[in-house]
Amino acid sequence: MDKNVNSFDALYAEAGSHRSVIAWDELLAFVRRFPHIAAFNAALLAQQNAGAIFVETERAWQDKHDRLLNDDAEVLVVLHPFAPVRFVYDVADTHGPPVPDAAMNPFTAAGAPTWDGHRLVMDVLRRKGLSIAGLPTTQSPTVMLARVLFELALIYAGHRGARPDLGVAASDADLDGRQARFEAECITWLIAGRIGLKMAATGSLKGYLKHGELMPPVSRDRVLHSVNAIEKLFGGALRLGETVREDVPSLFPLSGQLSAP
Template sequence: MGIDDGLDPGEGTALSPQELLGLDELLEQSQRGSEADDLRELRAFLTRLPMLGPYNAALVQLQRPGAHYVASRSVWAREFHRHVLPGARPLIILRPFGPVDLVYDIADTDGSPVPGNALEPFRLDGPITEDGLTAFTSLLPKEGILYREQEFGSQLAGCVEPIDPPLMRLGARRPVPLQHTVVVSSLLDPTARLVTVFHELAHVFARHVDHRTANSVRPARPLDRRSREFEAEVVAWLIAARLGIESPAGEYLTGYVQADGSVPPFSLQAVVSAAGRIETLAGGLAQLSRLLGTGRPHAADEGEGPRQEMLDLGQ
């Protein structure tokens, strides 16, 4: 089961991504309850739509909160033997390095029943293995990140350390400056180490830390520590849910929620973009699930089932 955008060339629209509102503005316009409730709804939605990357799943949620399972017209026909009903309202998703494209919810299609196990390829089948964790962390250098483990006290699970000046990754097809090291407690079990890796990667990909190159520094986003930790915890919480992993991240998040349901200032766009960057390290959610469970990269000619609609956009 490999990556396939599943979109016909003619399905795109003339609308450019630059013409779309940012996710933060769309969230503000569509907010219906407390911020904590909106986050719980987002988690449920992203878990229900693993065939999309987190950014595009969030974009679909803001357009159609009741969507249950979405795919392009061609994927509905080819993989599910269903057709899109006349007059059905398409949902806009973004395509990496290209125009926007259209998907349709199952409620706007008709045909053969969707198999009950349609979401299984995106869920972790069994526990996270040591080999799986090692295989995932071995992918980090291509994003300029090193990984190591060391013994920490009970109050610290992990951290991000800058590499200053950056090192150059050797043996890569293209030069990649190694700018950060993710350090995780060796005392944690594989699942806890993985969720901690997600949390620390979120700090990097949500731009909570400076990005340094040989000649310049891209400054971190101006957030206080509470907001930075909240965003990183949300990223870990969302990815764990999409993989079907039981994680304590949700318990940690309750400490950030006020009595009125408000939470620290955060950017939805930064959160889902960071989650997308993490998932696409392995080539998408289904491939990440397989890698973590087996320690082996996904083979394009193995497995059956629905394909991930597309890689998500990074930020």
């Protein structure tokens, strides 16, 4: 695991000394609410402004929402490909027409995953050289997707061993099995929430979130980077959320199917 002193793991290791950090359960909930930006960037936002609701760049606020920055708007910093950082601003630091709920909560009115969506997901994974074995027998696409996400979590966290073709290093050989499972549960629950799935936390994560049980050891960096990598396979969380709900029209009308010999 990355020993970068500026990592989230280092940040939390120093908590209680001279730094104040957001609790892990609160960070998970925050990241789930920001599917339009990468999970790692959402975590960066949480450390800067835990009350943020919806962020955009200054130009995006103007061009997409016809809103302007307040004079005292607080600048927030996120990472950006091919540039060191990008500056964004929370909706509370802007003024103008109301922001549509569909923009801030894109999956509020979305339906459940479909079997067509599941097939599209599996097609993407096959093209990426990813094979998911041991999938359950179920009539629920949501249950199937949950298992696929959990297996991807184990792979991208390195708990299934090194995958150089995916840029994944193996996790430490002496890593406790409970930690590996907890990290996979966190990754699965984060992605599920970011794509609007009604999927309950399970295992140790459920015990931690619902019953106040002690949290197992966890690499926060590994969790966040794994979420980023899995969502990137599908073009980001928003695109993944659309993909799992795809309903491919039949090539034949229903009446024709019913009358076929």
